[in-house]
Amino acid sequence: MxxxxxxxxxxxxxxxxxxxxxxxxxxxxxxxxxxxxxxxxxxxxxxxxxxxxxxxxxxxxxxxxxxxxxxxxxxxxxxxxxxxxxxxxxxxxxxxxxxxxxxxxxxxxxxxxxxxxxxxxxxxxxxxxxxxxxxxxxxxxxxMRVPRVRRVEVTLDRLGRGLDGLRLVLITDTHYGPIDRVRWSQGVTAAINKLDPDVVAHTGDIADGEVAQRREQAAPLGDVRASLARVYVTGNHEYFSGAQRWVEHMASLGWEALHNRHLVVSRGGDSLVIAGVDDRTAAGSGVPGHHADHEAALEGADPALPILLLAHQPVQIAGAVAHGVDLQISGHTHGGQIWPFHYLVRLDQPALQGLSRHSPRTQLYTSRGTGFWGPPFRVFAPSEITLLTLRAA
Structure with a gap:
């Protein structure tokens, strides 16, 4: 030719x-x-x-x-x-x-x-x-209601006794969008703070729209309190709405944007690596420097320490298993949001909601999501604010 x-x-x-x-x-x-x-x-x-x-x-x-x-x-x-x-x-x-x-x-x-x-x-x-x-x-x-709190205990074999009982609050898929939900966002923040968390994590899909459009709805995230860390990773919807600007905005609200990087939290003489990777769609988004990179996220981390990984989509669990992660926390699925859409979700994702094990070391917790995408309905798939209490073996 x-x-x-x-x-x-x-x-x-x-x-x-x-x-x-x-x-x-x-x-x-x-x-x-x-x-x-x-x-x-x-x-x-x-x-x-x-x-x-x-x-x-x-x-x-x-x-x-x-x-x-x-x-x-x-x-x-x-x-x-x-x-x-x-x-x-x-x-x-x-x-x-x-x-x-x-x-x-x-x-x-x-x-x-x-x-x-x-x-x-x-x-x-x-x-x-x-x-x-x-x-x-x-x-x-x-x-439209503020989600109920879902309480789950997760035992990690490598977690030190000093971190036994660590309270991790997971929110995800807030999807601030066309319907003004400032009061809802304030209610979510109040519910989180009542749980007295050590770590608060947001695993992406903050909003449908640019920072300038959704700034007021996202503002209450700046009032979230955590004794050790507030951490965030991008979801796929950030890549429709100015991902880098959302990373920078979350940093301005006092959150650690885990853009293929990690931090270490310690208590009682024991430590935990908290890492994050970009969403799996980041590489094809055209946003410079954005792609899921587990090696970069864990570079320099002590291999003897337990690892908590933030990754938006459950399907990213394969990378977590390959890199010896102890617990991955994710969202994305919305639990199907409107029954029976969950059957279609399961064609693409290894888990719909809840705690699952994917290797002798690696577990995955998938949240049903804190907000909703698109249609303002949730049928047989309730939203959640998740309180994960980490336990030493």
């Missing part, structure tokens, strides 16, 4: 990928919006024509507007108005989609039981609608 042919082929490949991506997204959106439309309106309900026409117009309008609102809200400008509408729409449509599929199963059961149409379709429609409304109202309340 000549140089001219190679240069000509590249735009064709890019166009082909773009077309393929557009077709996949279009198919997903048609399913998300189409299944609820079919179940609630068109399948066999025999609704009056005005009801069917009005419902169809609303569904089609939402389908057509959704991608434009999502792009406008979560594109480079982070426009909060469109983002709120798009995110809320996504949450509502996801819940309706899931329960509309279940409604189709219910329709089949009613048919087998001898219930004639359109009654069986209308019964399924009522059930789906009531369940969806209840779950969305409950899910909104769950998302």
């Amino acid at each position: 000549s140089v001219g042919e190679e240069v000509e082929t590249r735009p064709r490949r890019r166009r082909s990928r773009a077309v393929r991506f557009a077709l996949i997204v279009s198919a997903i959106l048609l399913l998300l919006f189409g299944v609820p439309w079919w179940t609630l309106l068109a399948s066999g309900n025999d609704w009056p024509t005005p009801v069917l026409v009005t419902g169809t117009i609303v569904a089609a309008g939402a389908l057509l507007l959704f991608p434009f609102l999502m792009f406008s809200g979560h594109g480079g400008r982070h426009r909060d108005g469109p983002a709120k509408i798009a995110d809320t729409t996504l949450g509502i449509v996801w819940v309706l989609f899931v329960w509309s599929l279940i409604g189709q199963v219910l329709t089949a059961v009613l048919w087998a039981a001898g219930v004639a149409g359109p009654a069986r379709y209308r019964i399924a429609t009522v059930v789906v609608t009531v369940v969806a409304v209840v779950l969305l109202l409950w899910g909104y309340a769950e998302a």
